[in-house]
Amino acid sequence: MLIQRRRTGDTGIRQFRPRPGSVQWWAHWGFVTGGLITGLAAPLADLAGLAPIPLADRPAVTAAGVVLAVAGVAATFAAQLAMGASWRIGVDDTERTGLVTTGVFAYVRNPIFAAMLATFAGLALMVPNLVAAVGYVLLLAGVQAQIRAVEEPYLQHIHGRAYADYTARVGRFVPGVGRQRQFQQ
Known part of the structure; x- marks a missing residue:
C-alpha cells in the first residue's frame, strides 16, 4: 500500500461496509475467515498436535507448499x-x-486473487491438516463470491462491451478457463 501510494498518490483501499447478509458481506467474511484459518489456525493446530491428512503428510508435499506459497506472494x-493506479481493495x-x-x-482476469489462492x-x-483444508475451502468460496457477484458485475457495468469482450477471451484464474460466452443478439 505504501508503494501504491507513492506511485499513484492513492492507497487503493476503499472503505466499504457491505450490508450484513449481502453477497459482498459473505464474500468478505469467507475470505477473511478462510485466510485466518488457513494461515494461522491450521499452523497452530499442527503445533498443538493435530494429525495431518495422511496422503499429504510427505516432505515433497511440504516442499511444494513452500515453493507455492513463496511464488504466490511474489506473484501477488x-x-x-501491474494494475498500477487501477488497483483497489473493495469496490x-x-x-x-x-x-x-x-x-x-x-492471460488471466484475476491474477491477484489467483496468486493469493496459490499462496x-x-x-x-x-x-x-483438516483445519487448513476447511480454511482453504472458505477462502476459495469467499474469493469466488467476490469475483462473480461483486467485481465482475461492477466491471461489466463500468466498462460495458470492452469488459464483455475481455471476459470472452481471457480466463478468470487460469489462462483459457472461466471465459464468458458471448451471446449474439
Missing part, C-alpha cells in the same frame, strides 16, 4: 504493481478505473 505483489460503485488487460492481465494453497500444503 507483481500483479498488484466503490461511484469510481471508474481503467480496465487493465495487458501484462499478466492478458494459501501453499500454506495449506505446508500444514496439511
Whole structure:
C-alpha cells in the first residue's frame, strides 16, 4: 500500500461496509475467515498436535507448499504493481478505473486473487491438516463470491462491451478457463 501510494498518490483501499447478509458481506467474511484459518489456525493446530491428512503428510508435499506459497506472494505483489493506479481493495460503485488487460492481465482476469489462492494453497500444503483444508475451502468460496457477484458485475457495468469482450477471451484464474460466452443478439 505504501508503494501504491507513492506511485499513484492513492492507497487503493476503499472503505466499504457491505450490508450484513449481502453477497459482498459473505464474500468478505469467507475470505477473511478462510485466510485466518488457513494461515494461522491450521499452523497452530499442527503445533498443538493435530494429525495431518495422511496422503499429504510427505516432505515433497511440504516442499511444494513452500515453493507455492513463496511464488504466490511474489506473484501477488507483481500483479498488484501491474494494475498500477487501477488497483483497489473493495469496490466503490461511484469510481471508474481503467480496465487493465495487458501484462499478466492478458492471460488471466484475476491474477491477484489467483496468486493469493496459490499462496494459501501453499500454506495449506505446508500444514496439511483438516483445519487448513476447511480454511482453504472458505477462502476459495469467499474469493469466488467476490469475483462473480461483486467485481465482475461492477466491471461489466463500468466498462460495458470492452469488459464483455475481455471476459470472452481471457480466463478468470487460469489462462483459457472461466471465459464468458458471448451471446449474439
